[in-house]
Amino acid sequence: KQEVTQIPAALSVPEGENLVLNCSFTDSAIYNLQWFRQDPGKGLTSLLLIQSSQREQTSGRLNASLDKSSGRSTLYIAASQPGDSATYLCAVNGDAGNMLTFGGGTRLMVKP
Amino acid sequence: GAVVSQHPSWVICKSGTSVKIECRSLDFQATTMFWYRQFPKQSLMLMATSNEGSKATYEQGVEKDKFLINHASLTLSTLTVTSAHPEDSSFYICSAEGQGHQPQHFGDGTRLSIL
Numbered sequence: 197k198q199e200v201t202q203i204p205a206a207l208s209v210p211e212g213e214n215l216v217l218n219c220s221f222t223d224s225a226i227y228n229l230q231w232f233r234q235d236p237g238k239g240l241t242s243l244l245l246i247q248s249s250q251r252e253q254t255s256g257r258l259n260a261s262l263d264k265s266s267g268r269s270t271l272y273i274a275a276s277q278p279g280d281s282a283t284y285l286c287a288v289n290g291d292a293g294n295m296l297t298f299g300g301g302t303r304l305m306v307k308p
Numbered sequence: 309g310a311v312v313s314q315h316p317s318w319v320i321c322k323s324g325t326s327v328k329i330e331c332r333s334l335d336f337q338a339t340t341m342f343w344y345r346q347f348p349k350q351s352l353m354l355m356a357t358s359n360e361g362s363k364a365t366y367e368q369g370v371e372k373d374k375f376l377i378n379h380a381s382l383t384l385s386t387l388t389v390t391s392a393h394p395e396d397s398s399f400y401i402c403s404a405e406g407q408g409h410q411p412q413h414f415g416d417g418t419r420l421s422i423l
Contacts, residue, residue: 228411237399237417239414240401242411285352294410294412298353300351303349
């Protein structure tokens with residue numbers, strides 16, 4: 197059974213810092229991996245999707261990497277802003293079907 | 309882009325009431341819809357997967373008689389929480405995927421509060 201772990205569970209940084217969120221998964225047989233953002237009381241916004249054959253994806257100040265063999269992904273946020281404050285969820289899509297397994301999330305607070 | 313609408317966004321009701329939540333794919337046909345549950349400060353847990361025209365597949369530990377799922381068309385799935393009790397209070401989120409192993413698109417969630 198796939199297990200997804202995110203570290204740290206919570207993070208508070210001053211504005212402008214570059215930061216890294218970590219995600220690890222136990223079963224490397226994955227179809228793809230996604231990073232989502234969730235604001236309090238809201239649904240999920242997809243940030244980046246990395247296919248199993250890819251190593252990284254970039255969108256603006258966000259960069260996500262994938263090391264499938266070691267079961268790790270990182271989300272890099274450059275020049276963090278208060279508007280980046282949210283919970284970031286990593287989800288792994290298993291090889292056998294389109295089922296997402298979510299990590300516990302990292303709650304990010306960027307202080308002005 | 310693909311849009312999933314979930315309704316209602318927030319419902320408060322008395323214990324014993326049955327509550328229906330709708331999930332619609334607005335601009336694409338969703339062959340599969342997923343229902344998740346999220347407790348405060350916790351991650352999403354998959355409750356069930358539903359395919360249009362067939363019975364939903366429930367995850368272990370989810371009572372199918374408690375959480376009734378209907379996926380009658382390619383654009384609509386409903387989750388009915390029957391005889392809801394305070395322990396059913398949670399945030400319920402649906403997602404939908406199109407044909408061909410497309411990424412899931414998520415609704416905005418429904419906050420259910422049972423008094």
